[in-house]
Amino acid sequence: MSTDRSPFTWKIAADVATAPVVATGLVGGYVTARETGVRPLGGVVLAAAGAWAARSWLARRGPATTAALTAGYLAAFGLSHPLAKKIGAWPSVSVVTAAAAGAAHLVADRPRV
Secondary structure, three states, X not given: OOOOOOOOOOOOHHHOOHHHHHHHHHHHHHHHHHHHOOHHHHHHHHHHHHHHHHHHHHHXXXXXXXXXXXXXXXXXXXXXXXXXXXXXXXXXXXXXXXXXXXXXXXXXXXXXX
């Protein structure tokens, strides 16, 4: 890790814990869209977090795992909409976030045994 104290110092991609990034993207995207009333702005949050996580997945586990986790992240976002009609918005966001962040932790964040 760099000793540079600049606010623009980036963490090494392989060192980023991605489960919190995934959770931030899904919950943050929902909250941003809901509170601003601008759905595309929520999409920007979702996309930025997804890109940040994918950067780490690629560095840590390679393209196949990156593709699978990215597909899961996008599927979680997509599934949250019909699920919200059945169980409500917050419960839906909570369920899909737990699933996507859990997958990120299990597949990419845990040290290999």
